Amino acid sequence: MAMPLAFPPLFFIIIFFLSLSVSSAKFSATPGVNYGQLGNNLPPPLKSLKLIKSLNAKRVKLYDANPQILQSLQHTNLQVSIMVPNEIIANISSNQTLSDQWIQTNVLPFYPHTLIRYLLVGNEVISSTRPEIWPQLVPAMRRIKRSLKTLGIRKVKVGTSSAMDVLESSYPPSNGTFRGDISGRVMRPMLEFLNRTKSFFFLDVYPYFPWSSDSTNIDLDYALFESKNVTVTDPGTGLVYHNLFDQMVDAVYFAMKRIGFPDVRIFIAETGWPNAGDIDQIGANIYNAATYNRNFVKKVTAKPPVGTPARPGSILPSFIFALFNENQKPGPGTERHFGLLYPNGSKVYEIDLSGKTPESEFKALPAPENNRPYKGRIWCVVAKGVNKTAVAGALTYACSQGNKTCDAVQPGKRCFKPDSLVWHASYAFSSYWAQMRPAGATCFFNGLATQTTKNPSYGSCKFPSVTL
Ligand SMILES: *[C@@H]1O[C@H](CO)[C@@H](O)[C@H](O)[C@H]1NC(C)=O
Numbered sequence: 183m184a185m186p187l188a189f190p191p192l193f194f195i196i197i198f199f200l201s202l203s204v205s206s207a208k209f210s211a212t213p214g215v216n217y218g219q220l221g222n223n224l225p226p227p228l229k230s231l232k233l234i235k236s237l238n239a240k241r242v243k244l245y246d247a248n249p250q251i252l253q254s255l256q257h258t259n260l261q262v263s264i265m266v267p268n269e270i271i272a273n274i275s276s277n278q279t280l281s282d283q284w285i286q287t288n289v290l291p292f293y294p295h296t297l298i299r300y301l302l303v304g305n306e307v308i309s310s311t312r313p314e315i316w317p318q319l320v321p322a323m324r325r326i327k328r329s330l331k332t333l334g335i336r337k338v339k340v341g342t343s344s345a346m347d348v349l350e351s352s353y354p355p356s357n358g359t360f361r362g363d364i365s366g367r368v369m370r371p372m373l374e375f376l377n378r379t380k381s382f383f384f385l386d387v388y389p390y391f392p393w394s395s396d397s398t399n400i401d402l403d404y405a406l407f408e409s410k411n412v413t414v415t416d417p418g419t420g421l422v423y424h425n426l427f428d429q430m431v432d433a434v435y436f437a438m439k440r441i442g443f444p445d446v447r448i449f450i451a452e453t454g455w456p457n458a459g460d461i462d463q464i465g466a467n468i469y470n471a472a473t474y475n476r477n478f479v480k481k482v483t484a485k486p487p488v489g490t491p492a493r494p495g496s497i498l499p500s501f502i503f504a505l506f507n508e509n510q511k512p513g514p515g516t517e518r519h520f521g522l523l524y525p526n527g528s529k530v531y532e533i534d535l536s537g538k539t540p541e542s543e544f545k546a547l548p549a550p551e552n553n554r555p556y557k558g559r560i561w562c563v564v565a566k567g568v569n570k571t572a573v574a575g576a577l578t579y580a581c582s583q584g585n586k587t588c589d590a591v592q593p594g595k596r597c598f599k600p601d602s603l604v605w606h607a608s609y610a611f612s613s614y615w616a617q618m619r620p621a622g623a624t625c626f627f628n629g630l631a632t633q634t635t636k637n638p639s640y641g642s643c644k645f646p647s648v649t650l
Pocket residue numbers: 269270273
């Protein structure tokens with residue numbers, strides 16, 4: 183079914199001239215912010231937009247195309263990135279009508295008054311969907327691009343976000359190589375598309391992760407853009423690196439170059455540093471988060487632009503992750519603490535995304551207390567003030583996992599008394615986590631559980647623990 187199009191010719195002419203002027207204009211180096219919404223305590227859109235502006239963000243990235251937010255963004259000067267959810271990529275890849283419909287429903291009602299400029303087809307699709315979906319990604323991107331063209335929308339760049347795990351090798355940067363299972367069948371057609379449409383390779387870059395998993399060998403200052411004397415020289419190119427971020431970005435650049443696309447621009451779709459985390463997580467604190475993000479802003483807003491060693495002088499457009507701490511994100515504690523703001527809207531630390539506030543005007547930061555790994559025992563217990571019905575459900579779940587997880591809380595066994603839900607659940611959470619942590623399990627249970635260094639054992643009842 184063809185879409186009826188009824189635009190007056192004048193509209194096309196205006197769009198034509200606008201797109202001419204835009205394509206020749208420099209785009210802004212001022213970072214934007216990722217407006218994730220996986221929290222049950224976040225302010226409504228209008229309030230959130232005020233907060234985004236108070237950070238002096240230039241752009242905002244959504245993980246969907248929330249109509250309320252897109253409506254609120256009308257007539258603001260914030261550039262907007264929206265997203266096609268991963269779940270419909272497969273269907274869109276094989277159905278132009280569906281693609282057209284998606285654009286008609288999610289873009290057309292708000293464009294051009296909302297400055298939608300980027301449309302990401304999926305979020306870290308390679309990292310978070312089944313391999314069957316991967317070959318459908320680029321066909322879906324092509325269909326979305328075609329729909330935009332059909333509807334006369336020319337200012338929107340189509341892309342998709344990738345995490346560093348699209349690489350099989352990233353060290354030294356000049357050895358950067360896409361994974362063998364996706365290089366030819368996903369990355370090559372994707373880069374062909376991005377190059378042809380003059381779009382960007384949208385990359386999520388978190389120096390926090392490689393640093394935190396190897397903090398003895400990687401210098402923290404090098405990860406925080408603070409290194410004065412630590413540099414890494416790439417023996418393949420002789421390029422000298424002063425921070426981990428540049429190293430990661432250039433690894434992707436060299437991977438693109440390796441398969442023949444040296445000119446596709448990189449757009450930092452996400453970067454950031456957690457302001458808090460679990461006891462067993464290192465270096466997640468306000469001091470490091472402020473240092474990383476402030477230095478990142480300083481780097482990307484420098485004039486003239488600094489780029490990276492492999493692309494000196496290039497502008498690196500970006501979005502910082504994230505606007506808010508999001509209390510409903512699963513996984514380890516850091517996942518829920520990447521925000522520049524608390525859900526109540528107050529800043530976790532002072533930051534000005536325009537880069538115009540000198541560091542000396544910021545208040546002193548709290549000293550970091552967890553820049554070295556925690557050594558000792560940790561237990562996983564029921565968090566304060568949580569829903570008891572939900573705890574009962576989690577208790578049943580924890581007891582169904584692992585081996586003999588809840589034997590000790592059965593009637594007559596040594597941890598049965600005191601016979602209370604919270605006591606039994608705390609035992610079950612500790613027992614579950616002690617067994618399953620090596621396989622990647624976290625102490626979270628949808629927010630019902632929390633880590634503690636205070637041994638909850640009582641009398642002859644010994645709670646299992648994780649020992650670091
Ligand atoms: C995709 O299409 C199939 C077949 O038309 C349909 O059954 C399914 O519900 C669709 N999936 C989504 C996520 O829309």
